[in-house]
Amino acid sequence: MPFARVFLNLGLLLLDKATLHSVYLGLVDIIFAFAYNHRINEGEDNVEAAWTICKLSATLSWLEEYCGSVREVMYCCVRRSLCYPLYRHWELSQVVLQDTRQIFHLGRHKLLQCLLKVHKILSASEPYYILNNLFITDYCVWIQHASPQQLNKLAEALDVVAITKAEVGWELSELETAAKLAALTV
Numbered sequence: 001m002p003f004a005r006v007f008l009n010l011g012l013l014l015l016d017k018a019t020l021h022s023v024y025l026g027l028v029d030i031i032f033a034f035a036y037n038h039r040i041n042e043g044e045d046n047v048e049a050a051w052t053i054c055k056l057s058a059t060l061s062w063l064e065e066y067c068g069s070v071r072e073v074m075y076c077c078v079r080r081s082l083c084y085p086l087y088r089h090w091e092l093s094q095v096v097l098q099d100t101r102q103i104f105h106l107g108r109h110k111l112l113q114c115l116l117k118v119h120k121i122l123s124a125s126e127p128y129y130i131l132n133n134l135f136i137t138d139y140c141v142w143i144q145h146a147s148p149q150q151l152n153k154l155a156e157a158l159d160v161v162a163i164t165k166a167e168v169g170w171e172l173s174e175l176e177t178a179a180k181l182a183a184l185t186v
Helices: 017-040 049-056 058-062 070-083 090-105 108-123 130-143 148-160 172-185
Strands: none
Touching: 017 049, 017 058, 017 070, 017 090, 017 108, 017 130, 017 148, 049 058, 049 070, 049 108, 058 070, 058 130, 070 090, 070 148, 090 108, 090 148, 108 130, 108 148
């Protein structure tokens, strides 16, 4: 992503509006992945933490640069949480979405804490440590100067996002019904 290298540890360069929008949406994606990992591991790190965070975050796994809406990002996050990790459950994805909302409502300080935890997790993992240089360090510097008003708007936008099973597009309700019927016949 081109925006990842414009942040310098000595200062911040001005970003155009479209790039800044993409940075905020990437932050949502990374925080969702962090919240999922934090939820399933109960705050403890393990050897799979870096893999989980990087697989759930499209920003980190394949350098996705979001340019749409918060809803688009959350749609992507929920779908990824239902197909990649070991624990794939609709209710878990909804709880992680709520955790993500809560983190954003707690503000810049909490977001920085989360990013620093991601930095620590990725630093301990051989193939993923490079993502700190590409993204996380810059996000840690940037979030300290991010607009509190923009973060509040982002938190409010997250509050109104509700992803339904039908929107995911995988016929989840039908699959759940079939699984219940199969369980009854056993």
